[in-house]
Amino acid sequence: xxxxxVDVAYAVQEWLETFGASQIFLxxxxxxxxxxxxRPGLIVRQVYASGVLSLAIIGxxxxxxxxxxxxxxxxxxxRFGATESLGVxxxxxxxxxxxxxVTALLFAGRAGTALASxxxxxxxxxxxSGMEMMAVDPIKRVVVPRFLGGIISMPLLAAIFSAMGILxxxxxxxxxxxxxxxxxxxxxxxxxxxxxDVLSGVLKSFVFGIAASLLAVFEGYNSIPTAEGVSxxxxxxxxxxxxxxxxLNFMLTAVLIGEV
Amino acid sequence: MxxxxxxxxxxxxxxxxxxVALFFLTTRVTNFDSxxxxxxxxxxARFDNVGSLKERSPVSMSGVTIxxxxxxxFDGSELEAVVHMRINSVYDQIxxxxxxxxxxxxxxxxxxxxxxxxGSPDAFTDNDEIQFTQSALVLEQLISKYLFSKAExxxxx
Numbered sequence: 001x002x003x004x005x006v007d008v009a010y011a012v013q014e015w016l017e018t019f020g021a022s023q024i025f026l027x028x029x030x031x032x033x034x035x036x037x038x039r040p041g042l043i044v045r046q047v048y049a050s051g052v053l054s055l056a057i058i059g060x061x062x063x064x065x066x067x068x069x070x071x072x073x074x075x076x077x078x079r080f081g082a083t084e085s086l087g088v089x090x091x092x093x094x095x096x097x098x099x100x101x102v103t104a105l106l107f108a109g110r111a112g113t114a115l116a117s118x119x120x121x122x123x124x125x126x127x128x129s130g131m132e133m134m135a136v137d138p139i140k141r142v143v144v145p146r147f148l149g150g151i152i153s154m155p156l157l158a159a160i161f162s163a164m165g166i167l168x169x170x171x172x173x174x175x176x177x178x179x180x181x182x183x184x185x186x187x188x189x190x191x192x193x194x195x196x197d198v199l200s201g202v203l204k205s206f207v208f209g210i211a212a213s214l215l216a217v218f219e220g221y222n223s224i225p226t227a228e229g230v231s232x233x234x235x236x237x238x239x240x241x242x243x244x245x246x247x248l249n250f251m252l253t254a255v256l257i258g259e260v
Numbered sequence: 261m262x263x264x265x266x267x268x269x270x271x272x273x274x275x276x277x278x279x280v281a282l283f284f285l286t287t288r289v290t291n292f293d294s295x296x297x298x299x300x301x302x303x304x305a306r307f308d309n310v311g312s313l314k315e316r317s318p319v320s321m322s323g324v325t326i327x328x329x330x331x332x333x334f335d336g337s338e339l340e341a342v343v344h345m346r347i348n349s350v351y352d353q354i355x356x357x358x359x360x361x362x363x364x365x366x367x368x369x370x371x372x373x374x375x376x377x378x379g380s381p382d383a384f385t386d387n388d389e390i391q392f393t394q395s396a397l398v399l400e401q402l403i404s405k406y407l408f409s410k411a412e413x414x415x416x417x
Contacts, residue, residue, distance in 0.1 A: 044268060047271050047274065047275070048267045048271045051274050051275075051278075052271055052274040091289050095289065152275075155278070156275060156277075156278025156282075157278070160277060160278055160281045162281070163280075163281035164281075166285075185288070188289055189289065189290060190291060190318075192290045192291070193290060193316070194290040194291070197290065198282075198285050198286055198289070198290055
């Protein structure tokens with residue numbers, strides 16, 4: 001019994017240490033941000049790596065999520081004879097929840113792993129120490145541009161996901177299932193609010209962008225410099241990002257809706 | 261050099277697409293263009309019961325939306341609900357004895373304010389109060405009224 005308690009206390013302590021270290025790491029990144037903005041070329045390259053190269057997976061996933069949302073929504077709404085509301089259902093679900101959350105999860109899988117393993121390999125092959133030797137701060141040169149690239153990419157990717165999803169819902173709902181096109185768009189425009197729905201979705205994806213990018217660069221930067229360590233860092237990135245995005249999503253939604 | 265340009269082109273295209281998507285979401289999907297800011301005038305009305313009327317509920321006349329509710333408050337001294345609404349300034353010929361009632365869209369729909377034209381030669385101006393109002397119908401009250409009248413009928417028999 002005592003053993004178990006000690007183990008639990010140790011695990012909690014270790015978790016808090018890692019959490020604190022990540023926050024200190026975030027402070028160091030933020031301190032390096034103004035300098036990094038003077039070299040936009042580095043950031044552009046990272047926006048390309050984490051944003052542009054994720055476009056295909058985000059766009060196609062968005063399209064199919066929207067299409068399946070329309071199928072499911074039509075099926076349930078038909079029971080109430082309310083298929084005209086299909087546009088509202090699809091748009092609200094996409095803009096408020098699915099867009100930011102699914103994009104963050106896909107981003108963790110597509111870009112977060114790439115970031116973590118890239119920085120981890122730099123650590124394992126002593127490139128980061130090499131930079132330090134040359135008096136180049138690896139945080140400013142390597143970590144900050146990747147972090148900023150992720151933050152810039154995420155809201156844009158989420159917006160593209162939602163837009164593609166609504167397009168997919170339109171494709172299935174209006175073109176395939178024959179929901180009236182006029183009521184599809186007009187009921188959507190009546191019910192979806194610019195501030196409450198679209199802006200809160202963008203805010204969410206921005207927060208997820210910070211969480212996903214921070215976890216990826218933190219895990220990569222602090223990975224154990226072996227082949228196994230890099231692979232473990234990559235795995236931890238995906239697991240921790242998925243968990244923290246889903247938990248953050250609940251907290252943000254509760255605050256934004258304000259009904260809990 | 262060539263590769264750098266490809267990267268820059270791709271990034272530019274990506275950011276552009278992201279902004280287009282945001283633009284699409286705000287203009288095509290939301291009621292962004294009917295947002296405040298445009299010219300209009302404010303009317304006020306007092307109701308005994310507003311039901312589930314909310315901010316941004318539509319105000320309509322003959323079924324056409326002519327404005328939106330801007331606030332729903334409770335007046336503690338008069339013990340009534342006070343509703344402010346903003347009417348599009350295009351509709352400035354509404355007689356000032358028109359009456360406002362709270363109606364329901366469809367069976368499950370939200371509630372809105374319906375204006376019924378009166379016969380006065382003068383039109384509403386900014387900050388006028390609508391004198392004639394009709395409260396929302398509350399289902400429970402309707403049912404209890406019906407039940408009481410039924411009970412009275414059976415007593416008489």
